[in-house]
Amino acid sequence: MSKLTVSQVKALLKTIDNLTDPRLVELTADPRKGVQAALTQHQRWFKRRQAALAAFNQRFKYERALWQSGCQYVAGMDEVGRGPLAGPVVTCAVILDDQFDLVGVTDSKQLTRHERELLYLRIVDEAVEVSIAVNEPATIDRLNIYAATQDAMMRAVNSLYHRPDHLIVDAVPLPFDFPQTTLIKGDQKSISVAAASIVAKEYRDHLMRDYDQVYPGYGFAENMGYGTKEHLAGLAQHGVTPIHRRSFKPVPQYL
Incomplete structure (x- = not known):
C-alpha cells in the first residue's frame, strides 16, 4: 500500500465501504499527510452514508x-x-x-x-x-x-x-x-x-x-x-x- 500515490489511495478509498477492511488498517500506518487526510475524509463520508442508510430504512418502515x-x-x-x-x-x-x-x-x-x-x-x-x-x-x-x-x-x-x-x-x-x-x-x-x-x-x-x-x-x-x-x-x-x-x-x- 505504501507504493501507492496519494491520488491512487484516494481512488482506492472510493471502493471501500467497510471500516473493517484490512487495507484501512495498513493505510492508517502510512505517515504521509495526504494519506491521513484522505482517511479522515473517508471516515466522514462513511459516517454520513451510514446515517443516510439508517434514515432511509426508517422511512421505509x-x-x-x-x-x-x-x-x-x-x-x-x-x-x-x-x-x-x-x-x-x-x-x-x-x-x-x-x-x-x-x-x-x-x-x-x-x-x-x-x-x-x-x-x-x-x-x-x-x-x-x-x-x-x-x-x-x-x-x-x-x-x-x-x-x-x-x-x-x-x-x-x-x-x-x-x-x-x-x-x-x-x-x-x-x-x-x-x-x-x-x-x-x-x-x-x-x-x-x-x-x-x-x-x-x-x-x-x-x-x-x-x-x-x-x-x-x-x-x-x-x-x-x-x-x-x-x-x-x-x-x-x-x-x-x-x-x-x-x-x-x-x-x-x-x-
Missing part, C-alpha cells in the same frame, strides 16, 4: 410493515401547489417495491433543484408505477383548494394500472374506499410519499417554467406561482393571467 401484512401494492401519495396564487395543484401516486434503493429520496423541500431532477428521473425509471393528476386554477376556484387537491389525488390513484392494497397519504385523507394511512409530514416519514413529492414538484416546476415563457413578468420560473414580491409587482403591472387563481387573495383586486 410503513411500506415494509404493509408488505409483511400481505399488501402487495402500496401507493404513496403527495401533492404540490396548494399555496401558490397561480398555476395548478399537482398530485402524484407512486408504487415502489422492496428493491427500491435510492437512499437520497426524502422530502422534496430538503433537496436542491439538481438533486430533485436526478432523483425524479430515477424514481420514474425504478418505481413499479407512477401516476400524476392535475387540477387547473379554474377547478381550484370552483371546488376550493382542499377539495381540488382531494379530487386530483383520487384521480391519480384511480389511474394506476396496479390497484393499490393500501395508500400512504401525506396529510390529506381521501374520501373513498381504499385502506389508507394518513401521515403528517408524510414526505419525511415514508419513502413512497417522499418519492411522490419529488415527482409532483418536478412536474409542477417544469410546468411553471413553461408558463414563465408564456406569461413573462411574474417570475414564475423562480417563484413557481407563490406570492413573492416579484410576483405581486407583476400582478400590479400586468394584471391577472389565465393561470391565476381568482379565489386566492390578493388576486381579485387585480382583476
Whole structure:
C-alpha cells in the first residue's frame, strides 16, 4: 500500500465501504499527510452514508410493515401547489417495491433543484408505477383548494394500472374506499410519499417554467406561482393571467 500515490489511495478509498477492511488498517500506518487526510475524509463520508442508510430504512418502515401484512401494492401519495396564487395543484401516486434503493429520496423541500431532477428521473425509471393528476386554477376556484387537491389525488390513484392494497397519504385523507394511512409530514416519514413529492414538484416546476415563457413578468420560473414580491409587482403591472387563481387573495383586486 505504501507504493501507492496519494491520488491512487484516494481512488482506492472510493471502493471501500467497510471500516473493517484490512487495507484501512495498513493505510492508517502510512505517515504521509495526504494519506491521513484522505482517511479522515473517508471516515466522514462513511459516517454520513451510514446515517443516510439508517434514515432511509426508517422511512421505509410503513411500506415494509404493509408488505409483511400481505399488501402487495402500496401507493404513496403527495401533492404540490396548494399555496401558490397561480398555476395548478399537482398530485402524484407512486408504487415502489422492496428493491427500491435510492437512499437520497426524502422530502422534496430538503433537496436542491439538481438533486430533485436526478432523483425524479430515477424514481420514474425504478418505481413499479407512477401516476400524476392535475387540477387547473379554474377547478381550484370552483371546488376550493382542499377539495381540488382531494379530487386530483383520487384521480391519480384511480389511474394506476396496479390497484393499490393500501395508500400512504401525506396529510390529506381521501374520501373513498381504499385502506389508507394518513401521515403528517408524510414526505419525511415514508419513502413512497417522499418519492411522490419529488415527482409532483418536478412536474409542477417544469410546468411553471413553461408558463414563465408564456406569461413573462411574474417570475414564475423562480417563484413557481407563490406570492413573492416579484410576483405581486407583476400582478400590479400586468394584471391577472389565465393561470391565476381568482379565489386566492390578493388576486381579485387585480382583476
